[in-house]
Amino acid sequence: MDRLVFILVVLAVATAAGLWWRSRNGRYTAIDPALLTSDDPTPPGSDLLGPAQLGSPLGSRATFVQLSSEVCAPCRRTHAVLGALAAEHEDLAHVDLDVAEHLDLVRRFNVLRTPTTLVLDAQGAVVGRLSGGTDRHHALAALSQLPASTSPASTTTATRSHS
Amino acid sequence: MSLPPTPAGIDPRGPRFGAALTAVLLVLVLALPAPASVVVLAVVVASFAVGAVRGVGGTWQGWVYRRFVRPRLAAPIELEDPRPPRFAQLVGLVITGLGLLLALVGVAAAVPVAAALALVAAFLNAVFGLCLGCEMYLLGVRLRARAAA
Numbered sequence: 001m002d003r004l005v006f007i008l009v010v011l012a013v014a015t016a017a018g019l020w021w022r023s024r025n026g027r028y029t030a031i032d033p034a035l036l037t038s039d040d041p042t043p044p045g046s047d048l049l050g051p052a053q054l055g056s057p058l059g060s061r062a063t064f065v066q067l068s069s070e071v072c073a074p075c076r077r078t079h080a081v082l083g084a085l086a087a088e089h090e091d092l093a094h095v096d097l098d099v100a101e102h103l104d105l106v107r108r109f110n111v112l113r114t115p116t117t118l119v120l121d122a123q124g125a126v127v128g129r130l131s132g133g134t135d136r137h138h139a140l141a142a143l144s145q146l147p148a149s150t151s152p153a154s155t156t157t158a159t160r161s162h163s
Numbered sequence: 164m165s166l167p168p169t170p171a172g173i174d175p176r177g178p179r180f181g182a183a184l185t186a187v188l189l190v191l192v193l194a195l196p197a198p199a200s201v202v203v204l205a206v207v208v209a210s211f212a213v214g215a216v217r218g219v220g221g222t223w224q225g226w227v228y229r230r231f232v233r234p235r236l237a238a239p240i241e242l243e244d245p246r247p248p249r250f251a252q253l254v255g256l257v258i259t260g261l262g263l264l265l266a267l268v269g270v271a272a273a274v275p276v277a278a279a280l281a282l283v284a285a286f287l288n289a290v291f292g293l294c295l296g297c298e299m300y301l302l303g304v305r306l307r308a309r310a311a312a
Contacts, residue, residue, distance in 0.1 A: 006275070007193050007282075014283040018291035021298075069304070071250040071297045073175065073243050099301055103308050106301070114301050 025074075026138035028119070030128035030145050048124045053105070059086070059093030062146055063120040064130075064139070066096045067111050074133030075115040081136050082117065092143075121146060172242025173220055175292075178251070180232055181224030182288035185210065185255070189285060192278040200274055201266050207281070208259045214252030218245050222252075247297045251288065254296030255281055 051057050054065060064082045068075035079096050086094035099106050099114055109118060109126065117130040119142050130142055188207050192200045214222045220229075262277020284295040 003194050006279070007190055010193070010279045010282055011286060014286040015290070017283070018287050018293060021287075021293050022291060069297075069300055071247045071294075071300045073247045073294060073297065076244055077241075100304055103305070106305060112301060113298050 021132075025132035026130060026134040027132070028128055028130050028138060028142040028145065031126065049105075049118070049120055049126065050124050054095045054097075056095050057093065058120065058122065058124050059089075059091055060122055061089070061091035062122070062143060063093040063095065063124070065105075065118040065120060066094065067099050067102065067106065067114060067116045067118070068096055069099050069114040072114040078115045078117065078134045081134060082139060085136065085139055119143075119146070171245075173218075173245045173248075174228075174233065174239040175241065175243035176236065176239060177225055177228045177233070178219045178243075178248035179289050179292060180228045181214075181219055181222060182285045184224045184227065186282055186285040186289055189278045189282040193275055193282070197271065200278075201263070204259060204263050204266070204274055204278060207278075208256065208263050211252050211256035211259060215249065215256045219248045219252060220245070247294055250300065251284075251294045251296040254299075255284065258284075 049063075049065065054063070064086070066075070066078060066082060068079065075096075079094075082094040083096075086092045097105065099111065105111070109116075109129070113132065115130075115133065117134060118126050119128045119130065121127045127147060128142060128145065130138060185207060188203055188210075192203045192207065194200075195203060210222055210224065214225075219225050259277050259281050262273045262281075265273030265277075287293040287295055
């Protein structure tokens with residue numbers, strides 16, 4: 001009897017953990033815009049990333065910096081989703097970096113899981129991140145939350161249909 | 164782009180089906196009394212060892228999937244990189260292997276603890292498609308880099 005109860009408790013804990021994990025996947029967390037514009041001595045605005053660190057040019061509207069690992073299946077699907085978005089929109093860019101080769105970025109932005117996708121604005125400032133496997137819906141939602149001042153040319157792409 | 168080229172993909176439903184079989188065995192480990200539970204745990208350890216060396220497709224669970232399940236299913240919508248599930252087998256091997264080793268040197272409580280941890284991971288893999296070991300991989304990389312520095 002005790003054994004059965006223990007098994008049921010273990011399975012209940014696993015179910016709760018699984019539901020929590022699923023609800024968090026692809027969630028976009030924006031950095032507070034007030035922090036981005038404040039003149040704090042160490043503003044997050046100093047977290048600028050540029051072509052030098054990324055190895056490729058920034059998108060004129062936004063750049064997805066995906067941090068992936070070799071042992072991560074959702075990373076492949078996320079790569080396909082973000083790669084397709086960047087291919088469809090001239091003003092978007094997508095960079096996929098291996099965490100093992102970019103531990104500096106992992107530490108700097110306190111990345112705990114793969115895939116984590118940093119969302120950069122036109123200047124290369126990190127304005128938010130997508131945590132976990134990301135689908136098209138999640139990525140578009142993140143783009144819609146970009147601070148308005150950093151997406152001057154977004155209206156042309158927002159109306160283009162792509163199904 | 165800096166990721167290495169991916170090897171030939173596998174059907175992602177295979178590892179999840181295998182994890183379901185492993186979960187059933189781990190429930191048995193938790194349900195059975197002492198000598199039998201250690202024997203079943205040893206079977207699980209051996210399965211993980213094969214999976215860690217040969218990949219998930221090389222395990223008996225992979226064989227059962229190909230032989231009995233895959234013929235009844237439609238072709239997979241997408242293929243998956245075989246390395247993440249193989250890494251997960253290695254994580255499972257470490258957890259259950261430690262439990263078995265401790266049980267063999269007399270720490271009987273290690274059997275249910277290891278089986279419960281592995282059951283959570285196998286259950287999450289089978290039901291949610293979540294690879295717990297893969298989620299923890301980055302934490303391991305960070306710790307190792309800190310130790311080396």
